[in-house]
Amino acid sequence: MKKILLLDDNLDIIQIVEEVLTYEQFHVQSTTKSAEFVSIAEKYRPDLFLLDFRLNDGNGGDLCRALKAHTSLKHIPVIIFSAYFSPNVDFSDFGCDEVISKPFDLDVLVQTVQRLIEQSMPANSENS
Template sequence: MPKRILVLDDNRDILEIVNEVLSYENFDVHATSTSNGIIEVAKNYNPDLVILDYLLSDGNGGDICKQIKADEKLRHIPVIIFSAYIHRDVDYPAFGCEAVIAKPFDLNELVDKVNSLIVKN
């Protein structure tokens, strides 16, 4: 059974590319552009990995990561945060994420990071 990845990014172009690349790598991808109800989506989808954009038009990926890590059913799931703001004073590890990928990102880097985090679990 393919590993499941939940992707949240409000940039539809990035969402489409990530969905295509990960689907090509034989992952089952659930991609969404809205953070509304994302914790329930995660509980229902039961992903093996979550990828969150940091700065969303309707939320913050860091705060969502904290919610995931605080939830008993979801806390074991590794989280990657995408951010175009890596060099600002943001303490990404404080959110509980396992990895941070700077935007723009290399697709091979994304696939390698996903594979390394899923294999560990």
Template sequence: MSKRILVLDDNQDILEVVNEVLSYENFEVHTTSTSQNILEVAHEYHPDLVILDYLLQDGNGGDICKQLKADEKLSNIPVIIFSAYINRDVDYPAFGCEAVIPKPFDLDELVNKVNDLTKQN
């Protein structure tokens, strides 16, 4: 059974690339461009990993990560945060994420990180 990946990013091009690359790697991918009801989506989809964009038009990936980690049923799911703001003064580990990948991201780095984190799960 393939591992399930939930991806939240408000950039449709990034969603398409991530979906294509991870689907090619035999992951089942669910993408969304809105943070509205993201916890409900996660409860229904049962992902093995969540990928969140840090800066969203309708939210903040760091805050969403905290919400996921605070939820009893979702807290063990590894989270990767994508961010174009790596050099800014943001304490990403404080959100509870297992990894941060800078944008623009390297596809091999993404696949390797997803594989590493889903093997642990």
């Protein structure tokens, strides 16, 4: 079962995303605290990260940069989702693999998660 680590400070979004992705046979671990995120990631070893951009205690873009600079986590795809879009913010500058705008279509979320995980897997790998 593929693992996803989710960071959002909105418990309603966490609940919906967990429910949908669990139904799609993913194991989802969630947190609302950006300060703990990297240490959780090091222990959990997810197949994909889902990060909210605007957080009460941090910034998902900055966290994405930290993940992409981390020796053992940099290969893991990152999706940033946000209701915050501004011409002054170029999400690609953070190194994320995909951006999904809030509110998001749940089918698009699932398809994007599946596509990024498949693309990140080595050929003929059975990483469950």
